[in-house]
Amino acid sequence: MKSLIKGVVAGLAFSVAFSGIANAQTIRMGTEGAYPPYNFINDSGEVDGFERELGDELCKRASLTCEWVTNEWDSIIPNLVSGNYDTIIAGMSITEERDKVIDFTQDYFPPSPSLFVALSGGSVDLAGGVIAAQTATIQAGFVSASGATLVEFATPDETIQAVRNGEADAVLADGDYLMPIVDESNGELAVVGQESIGGGIGMGIRESDAELKSRMDKAIGSMKADGTLNTMIKKWFGDDANVF
Amino acid sequence: MLESCADPSSLSGLAWFACYLTTGKHMAFYLSFGTVLLLLVITAPAALLFGFGGALASRSGIAPLRWFGRAYIAMVRGVPEIIFFLFVPLAIDQGFEYLRHKVMCPDWSEPIRQGNDFVVCTAAKLPLNADPQWMHEIYGFLLAILAFAIVYGAFAANTIRGAFDAVPRAQIETAQAFGMTGRQVFWRVHMPQMWVYALPGLSNLWMILTKATPLLFLLGIEDIVFWARELGSMKTRAFAYPHPNWQLWYFLGLLVFYLGLTRVSEMVLARLNAHFSHGQATLAGRGQGGIGR
Known part of the structure; x- marks a missing residue:
């Protein structure tokens, strides 16, 4: 054996x-x-x-x-x-x-949609405002091509922080990452747009x-x-x- | 982990915090303070050695050695650290693997550079793919020490070179007049007096080095700043201990650590300064009949 x-x-x-x-x-x-x-x-x-x-x-x-x-x-x-x-x-x-x-x-x-998330209650100019995204992501590429001002961050968490403290008008990231954060923000954050990017x-x-x-x-x-x-x-x- | 922590969602108040602060992740955070201190304790003498070598080389009477010393100081000081840390450890690592590949797999027919890829035979990998993760971490740690020693060594070399030049010529000439050999002059008169001029510059380097460890993350080493950022960032319900962004508190903790480290460093440096100044012909030393006797 x-x-x-x-x-x-x-x-x-x-x-x-x-x-x-x-x-x-x-x-x-x-x-x-x-x-x-x-x-x-x-x-x-x-x-x-x-x-x-x-x-x-x-x-x-x-x-x-x-x-x-x-x-x-x-x-x-x-x-x-x-x-x-x-x-x-x-x-x-x-x-x-x-x-x-x-x-x-x-x-x-x-493929799963990307979302724009911003502080709820305000109006956001997604085409010309300041949008946060993580460096070297498809979302960062999308924002820089869209005419909006792109601010890049090394980690996804920092992109959310940028929206919370007003440095960026909105964040663009995978919806699956953003949704739990929006759900648990007690109404502080809201989805303001959707985009289908990438495969x-x-x-x-x-x-x-x-x-x-x-x-x-x-x-x-x-x-x-x-x-x-x-x-x-x-x-x-x-x-x-x-x-x- | 404590037994009462099995179900964090049922806890509240102090019990929640007690469990939260003893998770495996927090243990890794506490351990990383040790990693950072260990790195500093090993890197500082290594960098000093590189600095001393660089300074001697750049003041050498042998022309090629002098060129090498000057080129080392000029080049390394000129390259931004973040680029250096992205490039040099990778290059050193690939250099080692290339050599091992040549020795261990002479029959390998495929090229090592395939497009973007760097491919060596499995046996030449350093560490081996099958080696446990801690060996990979120790290897990364050694690469980090080497990279830090090279960078900070270049700055130290320039400081030490300047300190060698600052020793009064009269001291050297007096030593020679006593009939000392070149070697005796260097070890008994020139070098002991050099330290007092080098110390302020070297202490600056040390203080900068203590705060440079976040660069380690480029090498996959998780230092205190990495963990503070990671632990402090907002946690959704995917985690056992959800909480909002607490980075401020974690970074306040780091602030206390760094202030403590600075205080200890200052005390040690003050003693060193007193030691090296003793009997010197400087204001601090009050040795050779200078003012303030």
């Missing part, structure tokens, strides 16, 4: 060694850790959120061991291509610009890592097929969330 197990283990190791990710059974998952409910650091200091649960399930299906690392949003792509971790799973929308630098798996989260969210992977990409693609495909992905989306984003 023991030798049988040894044989199986050796066989597995062999096949993995040949599959290109030479004995790299451990994959390092890079995320931001500041974008609830997609990803955040929970009260015990661990990465948590929709993408943590999804990533762990994907790794299980692709038979990989996964280690979670956080990296600030600004330098999340440079650190991927430099090899400090192997995937970006951080609510990153698939865009043409990013696709030139890294590869994306198929989307694991369908779905995918996992970012180095262009040279085609093997890992196809394994993750397959795992995402299988989660779409058996409905577990939709269940997970509903669990984290509510029953009204867009599903596949």
Whole structure:
């Protein structure tokens, strides 16, 4: 029995060694850790959120061991291509610009609207006012192209602060991030506009890592097929969330 | 975590706070004070060593060494720190991995630079992908110390170079007249007198260094400012302990920490200054029959 197990283990190791990710059974998952409910650091200091649960399930299906690392949003792509971790799973929308630098798996989260949020009660000029957005996001790109004045912040939390303290007239970000904040603000904040920007969210992977990409693609495909992905989306984003 | 903290939503008042302040995340925050102090304690002597080396090199009689010392001081001081910290640790890391790759995987046929990607064989990764997270963190910490030592070393080098030049020529000439060798003059007369001129500049550097640790986040090291920002930011119901933005309180805590650190530093620096001034021909030293005896 023991030798049988040894044989199986050796066989597995062999096949993995040949599959290109030479004995790299451990994959390092890079995320931001500041974008609830997609990803955040929970009260015990661990990465948590929709993408943590999804990533762990994907790794299980692709038979990989996964280690979670956080990296600030600004330098999340440079650190991927430099090899400090192997995937970006951080609510990153698939865009043409990013696709030139890294590869994306198929989307694991369908396109979902972005919202403008401002202090309630006032009138906001969305086309010409001051709009806050996180640096290097599709929303920041949208605002700078729209003619409004863009103020950028390194973290999503600071964009909300900017609206609260009057530095910006409104913030533009993913609706799924903003809605819980608006709901819990006791009427201080309100949704003042909606915009459909960008496609779905995918996992970012180095262009040279085609093997890992196809394994993750397959795992995402299988989660779409058996409905577990939709269940997970509903669990984290509510029953009204867009599903596949 | 305390047992009574199992269900935070049922708690209120002091009990809530007691549980809130002992979450794993807060423990990481408290630990990060240790990380910062440890980093400072290791970086300061390392930077001083770089500074001393740079100063000696830039005053060297050997031309190539002198050029190297001057180039080091001029270049590193001229590069903005945030760019330096984005670029240099990545470059050092890739340099190490490149060397390991050449040694450990000679049969590798694919190029290391593939478009934007930096790809080395799995065995050459530093640390290995499969290594536990704490090894990655220690490695990042060492890279941080090296980067800090290089940057602050360049500033220290210029200060120390100036201090060497500030020692009165008469002191050196007197030592030579006593028949001391060049080495004896340097170790017994020149260097001991140099410190008193270098100390104000070096103490400035130290105070700036104590406040530079937020740059560590660029290297993925979570310092006290990172945790204060993260813990203080508004928490929705996705978290066990929802609260509004409390960053002000966390940063007030940091203020107290930094004021305390400044006070301790000043006390130590004052003692050092008294020590180095003792018997010197300066106003502070009152040694050689100067005013204020």
